[in-house]
Amino acid sequence: MKKYMLGLGCGLLLAGSSVAIASDTIQALLFPASFEINGSQVKMDSDYQILNVDGHAYVPIRFVAENLGATIDYDAESQKIVVKNKPLDIKDPDYAKISVGNLILTKAGNQTKVTGQLEFEGVGNSLNMVGAGLSFYNEDNQKIGEAVISGNNFGVDPQTFVTKGEGDFKNYDAVYLHIGAINHRIMIDAPTMLYRNSSYRFTLAIPSSWEEKYEVVEQKDEESERNNFLFINQANKAFGGVIFSISIWSKGDWLATGATTKGIGQVYKLGEDADHVFLLFPPGDVEYNPNDEKLTAEFHAMVDQISEIRTSFKFE
Template sequence: MLNEKNIIGAVLGISISASSIAFASESIQALLFAVKFQFNVQGVEIGEEYKVLNYDGHAYVPIRFVAENIGAAIDYDTDNETIVIKNGPLDVMDPNYKGISVGNLILTRVGENTKVTGQLKMENMANEKNMVGANLSFYNERDEKIGEIAITRHDFGNVAKTFEAIGVGDFRAYSALKLHIGTVNGRITGGPINN
């Protein structure tokens, strides 16, 4: 004999089962894929923080790991729900200090501010432990400065290295930019660091 508690229990059980089926239809089952990586004949360990998946006979790899190992800059633009990868020439230079170039800039919004991800390379440096202090200034179409970031790292060299910095305000729609190298390995290169 069915009573009110049995009917309520049956209805709740059916509801939970139906929602589990609906949720399961939006998920996938993938297997962890034990694989090694090689970039330009050089073996690279993937590390514990990344996993490779095998789904339906296809390998799904961590895009940040791959992008960084091919020398690309990568970031995620939350406003546009887009993964941005740049791997072009580093073509921004300080006209007063040759040999250091910046490029592959990706600008994303972080609250009311702008996060700049990019790469810096130092030509003809013997090691990868060079310290750089630089400013990258962003200008609008009227040549007014609308934003600026500081670039400081201690491991720049002949290979392009990724940097990240946050500047005050939203200057993602900049028209021009200028690089100013203020210090290299603790030595002042000339002029004030702010443009």
């Protein structure tokens, strides 16, 4: 894959060259050129070559993508080259300074290959050990795969990692990060407390840090006959304060309108029993006091815990 070449269509006219093109082959000339990327001279590995094809420069896309800070991989099943270069937005809510993102998943035999990036903010160097796990879930809130991240060269600049997990979980719906170790120090999971819903016999693991900071309000929609349980941040209650809500729908209701609902906004299926479908809705509006930094921070810190709460859903 390292030598896989793809023309970027740079449109650089190269004088003094000629190319003969057949129906399914090309003839190319080596084109000696150096690279300056974002103001810095970058030396290209000797394994790579730049080609002149019909007056256009064809450069190694992996070399360019990685030097622009992106992840890249080739999906043989779809015959597609995938490049990702977005902000890293996957976090363990207990360790907010470590971020993961730009994940590319491809099939590797009976495994799934995961290429991504990890960034460790607030450290003084780029030689930090991080041990972590990625858990992948389908749209029915079932875990379908896991992959381990381990390395000693993580720091303030995003570093690319490659790992694999058993099975096929390319088409995941949600992914969660769990930090297990930092610089060879084992991280202890944050304590939780159990929320039990006796009406519908399900439980959630709520962070212990929420103690005396939240309340649950039950609302019934008489028209749709849906029951809703609103988890509210008490400090922001005057502004709504809804961190998330769990809505219980009939199976018929979900089959009839679920697809439309998912197309409108975020909704996560938690599970289902014989008669009902259990859904989690994140906050859909500003539910906190935007003029109070402390209250804003408290609300967002609680919202960041939704992913772990979601995966803790169980029937009794």
